[in-house]
Amino acid sequence: EHLGIAVRDPEPVLKLYEALFGFVPYRSEAVEREGVRTHFLDAGTVKLELLESLHEHSPVAKYLAKRGEGIHHLAFEVEDIDAAFAQLGEAGFTLLGDAPKSGADAKRIFFIHPRDTHGVLVELCQQTEQVPPATRVPFAGGSLASYAMGRAEAPALLMLHGGLGSVESELLPVMRELQRQYRVISFDFAGHAGSRDVPATPELRGIAQCEAVLDAHGVDAAHVFGFSMGGTVALHLAHARPDRVRRIAVLGVNSTWDEPTIQRAKQRITPSFIEQHPDWTAHLAALHGPAWPKLALTLSDAIDAYPGRHLTSAQLAALPHPVFVLAGDRDRIYPLEHTLHLYRALPDAQLAILPGAEHALHRLPPRPLADQLHRFYSSTD
Numbered sequence: 001e002h003l004g005i006a007v008r009d010p011e012p013v014l015k016l017y018e019a020l021f022g023f024v025p026y027r028s029e030a031v032e033r034e035g036v037r038t039h040f041l042d043a044g045t046v047k048l049e050l051l052e053s054l055h056e057h058s059p060v061a062k063y064l065a066k067r068g069e070g071i072h073h074l075a076f077e078v079e080d081i082d083a084a085f086a087q088l089g090e091a092g093f094t095l096l097g098d099a100p101k102s103g104a105d106a107k108r109i110f111f112i113h114p115r116d117t118h119g120v121l122v123e124l125c126q127q128t129e130q131v132p133p134a135t136r137v138p139f140a141g142g143s144l145a146s147y148a149m150g151r152a153e154a155p156a157l158l159m160l161h162g163g164l165g166s167v168e169s170e171l172l173p174v175m176r177e178l179q180r181q182y183r184v185i186s187f188d189f190a191g192h193a194g195s196r197d198v199p200a201t202p203e204l205r206g207i208a209q210c211e212a213v214l215d216a217h218g219v220d221a222a223h224v225f226g227f228s229m230g231g232t233v234a235l236h237l238a239h240a241r242p243d244r245v246r247r248i249a250v251l252g253v254n255s256t257w258d259e260p261t262i263q264r265a266k267q268r269i270t271p272s273f274i275e276q277h278p279d280w281t282a283h284l285a286a287l288h289g290p291a292w293p294k295l296a297l298t299l300s301d302a303i304d305a306y307p308g309r310h311l312t313s314a315q316l317a318a319l320p321h322p323v324f325v326l327a328g329d330r331d332r333i334y335p336l337e338h339t340l341h342l343y344r345a346l347p348d349a350q351l352a353i354l355p356g357a358e359h360a361l362h363r364l365p366p367r368p369l370a371d372q373l374h375r376f377y378s379s380t381d
């Protein structure tokens with residue numbers, strides 16, 4: 001997952017890696033309890049975590065006093081940190097601490113004593129689904145919860161979640177990957193999750209929300225990614241405000257609204273249907289609050305109006321932006337034929353069909369998706 005490097009002073013080390021390879025830190029963060037400040041660099045296939053001591057009693061200060069600067073630990077990601085802790089403890093490894101603890105980058109971590117690992121301090125870590133602090137963006141009498149990650153100077157990338165989704169439940173893992181190369185900006189759509197105090201509106205009001213969020217972050221034009229409803233908003237934003245959009249990637253987006261498709265899309269967001277599934281009902285109540293059925297009805301009603309409002313083939317053909325169209329081959333909401341129709345209607349499009357993927361961004365492995373998106377956004381053709 002990363003290499004930890006103990007440094008006395010981060011400044012000359014950061015200058016060194018920039019001079020050598022052009023690496024610049026995309027995230028710096030103090031972990032007060034450990035008395036350390038961490039600086040993350042993206043080295044392509046691996047991350048570097050520079051560790052700077054905040055006071056003389058910190059573990060890193062003791063390490064520096066004893067051994068000097070250099071490689072401090074190797075970190076490996078695991079799926080279940082508590083299970084790993086129990087299993088390795090039972091197997092007789094000497095583990096540092098009584099339980100996994102919170103570390104930098106919203107991770108839970110623990111270390112194995114180097115005497116059990118041939119002199120290498122080994123960290124095990126698990127990513128938690130913890131959103132960074134929200135920026136409140138005033139909108140329609142309330143405020144939208146917006147989240148930004150990555151360097152302020154990096155190219156801006158606006159990421160849009162699907163209907164009844166949220167930043168936390170859908171976008172966060174991919175955002176974490178892409179923060180290495182981009183200023184990743186996202187927000188919960190009106191009526192959703194952290195933006196639940198703004199009344200939900202039909203999805204095309206999403207264009208105004210995107211503009212308000214870009215303005216709040218001082219961004220004129222951004223790459224855009226959108227999943228499902230977010231993808232629809234991305235295309236409409238490109239149509240309405242072509243100057244604010246650079247390259248667009250959409251996943252699980254439909255542009256052909258025949259009656260069976262409308263019914264499939266509506267059914268899965270109709271409260272009476274959702275309430276037949278207790279887990280999903282509980283998930284939506286936790287995510288969006290007790291008013292989630294109202295949100296679901298607003299979105300479901302909006303779908304009835306899609307046929308008269310979707311971008312026509314002529315409008316799609318006039319979009320000047322490169323568009324990357326992605327879809328799962330097991331998407332049961334939107335047929336692949338519709339995806340192909342969208343791809344063919346766009347003048348400058350690329351297409352990826354994801355094997356085994358359903359209409360569910362949160363089930364996709366984040367790293368391969370982030371890699372595909374980065375290749376597209378950083379391409380100059």
Ligand code: CO
Nearest residue numbers: 004049075123
């Ligand atoms: Co580490």
